[in-house]
Amino acid sequence: MEHKGFMAIDHYAYSSALNNISSLYKVIFFTAALIYSLVADSALVSLFTVVSMAYITVCMGKIKLSFYMRVMRIPVIFILLSVIAVAVNFSAVKTGYFNISLGRVNIFVSPRSINDSIRIVIRAFGALSCMYGLALSTPMADIIDVMRKLRLPEIIIELMFLIYRFIFVLLDTVENMTRATVSRNGYSGIRASFYSFGNIAKNLLLYSFKKANNAYDAMESRGYEGRIAFYSEDSRVKAREIIFFILYFTVMICLS
Amino acid sequence: MLKLIDLDFSYDDIKILKNINLSVNRGEKIALLGDNGAGKTTLFLCLNGVLKYNGEIMYNGKRADTKELRKRVGLVFQEPDVQIIATTVEREISFGPMNMKISKAQVKERTDRAIKEMDLESFRKRAVHYLSGGEKKRVCIADIIAMDSEIVLFDEPCAFLDTKNALLLEGILNKMSEDRTIIVSTHDMDFAYRWADRFIIMEKGSIVADGGIEVFDTDHVEKPMLWQLMKMQGVKDLRRYPRSIKEYGEMYNG
Numbered sequence: 001m002e003h004k005g006f007m008a009i010d011h012y013a014y015s016s017a018l019n020n021i022s023s024l025y026k027v028i029f030f031t032a033a034l035i036y037s038l039v040a041d042s043a044l045v046s047l048f049t050v051v052s053m054a055y056i057t058v059c060m061g062k063i064k065l066s067f068y069m070r071v072m073r074i075p076v077i078f079i080l081l082s083v084i085a086v087a088v089n090f091s092a093v094k095t096g097y098f099n100i101s102l103g104r105v106n107i108f109v110s111p112r113s114i115n116d117s118i119r120i121v122i123r124a125f126g127a128l129s130c131m132y133g134l135a136l137s138t139p140m141a142d143i144i145d146v147m148r149k150l151r152l153p154e155i156i157i158e159l160m161f162l163i164y165r166f167i168f169v170l171l172d173t174v175e176n177m178t179r180a181t182v183s184r185n186g187y188s189g190i191r192a193s194f195y196s197f198g199n200i201a202k203n204l205l206l207y208s209f210k211k212a213n214n215a216y217d218a219m220e221s222r223g224y225e226g227r228i229a230f231y232s233e234d235s236r237v238k239a240r241e242i243i244f245f246i247l248y249f250t251v252m253i254c255l256s
Numbered sequence: 257m258l259k260l261i262d263l264d265f266s267y268d269d270i271k272i273l274k275n276i277n278l279s280v281n282r283g284e285k286i287a288l289l290g291d292n293g294a295g296k297t298t299l300f301l302c303l304n305g306v307l308k309y310n311g312e313i314m315y316n317g318k319r320a321d322t323k324e325l326r327k328r329v330g331l332v333f334q335e336p337d338v339q340i341i342a343t344t345v346e347r348e349i350s351f352g353p354m355n356m357k358i359s360k361a362q363v364k365e366r367t368d369r370a371i372k373e374m375d376l377e378s379f380r381k382r383a384v385h386y387l388s389g390g391e392k393k394r395v396c397i398a399d400i401i402a403m404d405s406e407i408v409l410f411d412e413p414c415a416f417l418d419t420k421n422a423l424l425l426e427g428i429l430n431k432m433s434e435d436r437t438i439i440v441s442t443h444d445m446d447f448a449y450r451w452a453d454r455f456i457i458m459e460k461g462s463i464v465a466d467g468g469i470e471v472f473d474t475d476h477v478e479k480p481m482l483w484q485l486m487k488m489q490g491v492k493d494l495r496r497y498p499r500s501i502k503e504y505g506e507m508y509n510g
Contacts, residue, residue: 014383139383141343161343168385169337214338221304221331222403223323223355230342231350231363 007171009071013139017062022235023142024149026134029245034130036249040256043119046126048255052248053129061137071132072125079124087117140164145232158228166211173207174200257282257437258303258320258329258407263311265295265302272298273309274461280407285433287452288441289477294458296441297334300409303439304331327356330405334412336392345379345387345395346371352403370402374428390421397428408432410440414447426451449480450500469494 013019018026037049058068087109089096096108134143144160177200181187186196219228263276273295280286288296301307305325313320315328330352333339342348349370353363371377374394379387384395393413400408413429414422429451432438442448448455449469457465457476465471472483479487482504486497498504 010383011386014386139343141347141383144343162341165341165343165384172337211338214333214335215341217301217306218333218339219341219351221301221306221326221333222352222399223326224351225355228341229351229354230347231354231360231367232344232347 007168008067009135010140012063012067012136016057016137018056018060018137019139020235021137021241022237023138023146024234025237025241025245026138027143027146029248030130030134030137032249033133033252034127036252036256037126037130038123040252041119041123042256043122044255045252046119046122048252049126050122050129053126053133057129057133057136063136068132068136071136072128075124075128079121079128082124083117083121086120087113089113142232142234145234154227161228162215166208166215169211170204170208174204177203257316259312259314260303261312261314263299263302263309263313265298265307265309272461273302276311276463278456278463278466280437280439282406282437283433284437284439285429285451285453286437286439286456287448287454288439288456288458289443289445289448290441290458293460295461296458297411298461299458300331300411300439300441303407303409304329306331327403328405329407329409330400330403331409332396332400332411332413334415336389336396336416339396339399340384340392343383345376345382345384345398348384348395349376349398349402352399356403366402366404370398373401374398389416390418390424393417393421393425394428397432401432405436407437407439410438412441412443414442414444422447445478445480446482449483469497469499 033049033053037046040046054068057063058065089108089110091106091108092104094101094106094108096110096113098109100107141161141164144157144164147160148154148157181196181200185192187193216224258280260276260278263273263278264271265273276299288299290296298307302309303313303325305320305322313325315324320328340348342351346367350363350367353366358366371380374397376391376394376398379391379395384392387395393416410429413425417425426447429438429440440448440452449472454468455465455471455477456463457471457474459476464476465474469483471477472479482498482501485504491497496507498507
């Protein structure tokens with residue numbers, strides 16, 4: 001079955017070969033790598049992060065390379081747009097490279113701004129690859145469990161659990177509603193499309209209220225008294241994983 | 257075992273359940289029949305202590321409060337996506353026992369037992385949103401098994417299931433009824449006729465018939481196929497009414 005977008009990331013997280021490693025370990029490892037690559041502010045460290053995270057996610061996690069490349073491509077447009085803002089400068093006098101004159105204002109790029117832009121791109125990709133490493137190796141439910149262990153406020157944890165669970169239910173409902181609308185030519189023109197979209201949004205809101213009430217009844221029927229608690233066992237951290245952690249960060253420190 | 261005395265339930269001044277008096281005995285297989293809006297689901301929600309009712313529910317001769325009802329009576333909801341709130345099968349099944357404030361070892365033992373009983377071992381760590389309708393239904397039943405409920409209520413258990421999964425579910429219901437009291441609300445008359453020992457028919461919030469297969473002689477309910485066949489053949493003695501095609505074959509074709 002072909003999964004798209006968020007569903008695909010969730011699907012790969014469950015099927016990753018790294019799924020049986022302790023979630024707490026993975027959260028700490030990827031978060032530490034993310035923070036270090038940002039704090040070190042070194043192109044070499046960021047480059048190492050990009051390459052090593054790709055290796056961890058694709059080779060060790062056994063995620064398809066084509067999928068990994070596809071998800072990495074998604075934020076490229078945002079990163080490039082932000083980089084343009086850093087690379088391009090404005091001046092009243094002609095200076096720098098690729099000077100374009102717009103009347104009294106000159107648009108140009110300087111060696112320094114190009115250098116800054118490249119550093120920003122590499123840093124952003126380094127940070128991004130850490131986030132994808134975590135997202136593609138650890139299911140959301142395990143990440144929420146770790147947050148509970150780290151004593152995040154209970155209300156946030158419970159909301160995260162419920163939102164994550166009902167995203168799929170509501171996605172399913174939207175898909176069915178959209179199919180039913182399409183089957184009756186609901187998107188045959190701009191006017192009809194706006195009307196159909198509005199109706200789907202309205203019905204989805206009402207449906208989600210009803211679903212929430214029913215779900216609350218179902219929770220109460222199983223003794224819910226204000227705290228959502230599940231039984232889950234996290235895998236133990238193995239010695240080789242600790243060694244890998246130490247080696248990884250030693251390399252990072254040496255490179256910075 | 258469970259006794260309902262003058263049970264009423266109103267919603268916005270509209271009486272949904274009216275003067276329900278009912279006794280449920282240990283080990284019974286009961287089919288709760290009635291049209292949409294007859295009050296079957298509302299009755300289940302009251303029996304499970306989710307809705308606040310007027311009247312009394314007694315358990316083993318003592319008045320049962322909400323906590324007692326939730327402990328003794330388990331409810332399998334019609335729509336699995338309403339009942340399932342956790343992200344993986346194991347977490348979902350452990351939700352009920354975790355709420356019972358028992359030790360983690362006991363929660364694990366109950367969860368493991370329910371997973372085994374519903375043959376969900378290979379799904380244990382699976383995300384619930386990737387399961388099929390039949391698998392989700394089994395998870396919902398495992399939810400209740402893990403709570404060790406003595407009475408299990410099934411709200412339209414065959415809804416959303418294909419024939420294969422419906423038959424599988426019937427087998428599960430038969431197995432569960434060996435050591436539990438089961439009440440099933442259903443529109444499937446053939447299934448009810450085949451499976452249940454006792455039939456309760458509801459109409460507009462009241463119980464209008466309660467008994468064995470003789471209730472099908474009343475005008476309150478549609479007739480099962482086998483029942484109609486026996487009527488057409490002019491068989492009058494209800495003891496000679498087969499409850500399944502297999503029984504029919506044994507009784508009438510030697």
